[in-house]
Amino acid sequence: xxxxxxxxxxxxxxxxxxxxxxxxxxxxxxxxxxxxxxxxxxxxxxxxxxxxxxxxxxxxxxxxxxxxxxxxxxxxxxxxxxxxxxxxxxxxxxxxxxxxxxxxxxxxxxxxxxxxxxxxxxxxxxxxxxxxxxxxxxxxxxxxxxxxxxxxx
Numbered sequence: 001x002x003x004x005x006x007x008x009x010x011x012x013x014x015x016x017x018x019x020x021x022x023x024x025x026x027x028x029x030x031x032x033x034x035x036x037x038x039x040x041x042x043x044x045x046x047x048x049x050x051x052x053x054x055x056x057x058x059x060x061x062x063x064x065x066x067x068x069x070x071x072x073x074x075x076x077x078x079x080x081x082x083x084x085x086x087x088x089x090x091x092x093x094x095x096x097x098x099x100x101x102x103x104x105x106x107x108x109x110x111x112x113x114x115x116x117x118x119x120x121x122x123x124x125x126x127x128x129x130x131x132x133x134x135x136x137x138x139x140x141x142x143x144x145x146x147x148x149x150x151x152x153x
Contacts, residue, residue: 007066008145010136012111014060022052062109064134066145069153071120073109073134080150083132084121086143091115094135103130111135118142 026049033044065072069080089097094117098110107122107129114135122129136142 007148008142009063009065009067010138010142012060012062012064012109012114012135012137014056015113018056018060018113019053022056023049025049025052060111062111064109064136064142066142066149069149071132071146071149073107073132076107076109076132078122078132079153080146081153082122082124082127083146083150084123086121086139086146087119088139088143089117089119097133102133105129106131106133108133109135120146 026045026047029044029048030041031044033040062074063072064074066080071078071080071083094115097117097119098108102108105128110133114137116136116139118132118134118136118139120132120134122131134142
């Protein structure tokens with residue numbers, strides 16, 4: 001069977017404010033190195049900004065995709081046939097499922113800067129994971145893509 005086109009793909013990019021913070025980290029490094037002269041100060045500005053930007057970029061590089069009958073969320077690859085109903089979580093309910101309602105056996109793909117999420121039941125009896133918690137900016141589209149992939153499988 002040919003894999004279908006990607007019905008859903010999302011990259012959980014870091015917010016724009018993190019890039020400003022990356023620059024401020026570079027400014028802080030420049031101020032720390034200021035007593036050593038102009039060149040170390042400039043090196044601190046460039047190096048500190050670059051290092052902080054690499055960290056922000058890496059943290060925001062996770063992807064969620066539904067392709068070829070699989071849900072790929074970060075490192076996890078789950079067949080859509082092993083998934084049950086999807087529940088769209090508003091910011092308040094998402095916060096509850098990240099904290100006091102959370103099950104320690106659940107698969108959590110968290111990004112604190114994304115307020116909404118999707119909770120998907122795992123129906124595979126051999127899998128001890130009760131549900132997947134996926135931070136997403138578009139939970140409606142992800143739920144629809146999962147439903148379409150399940151009906152196509």
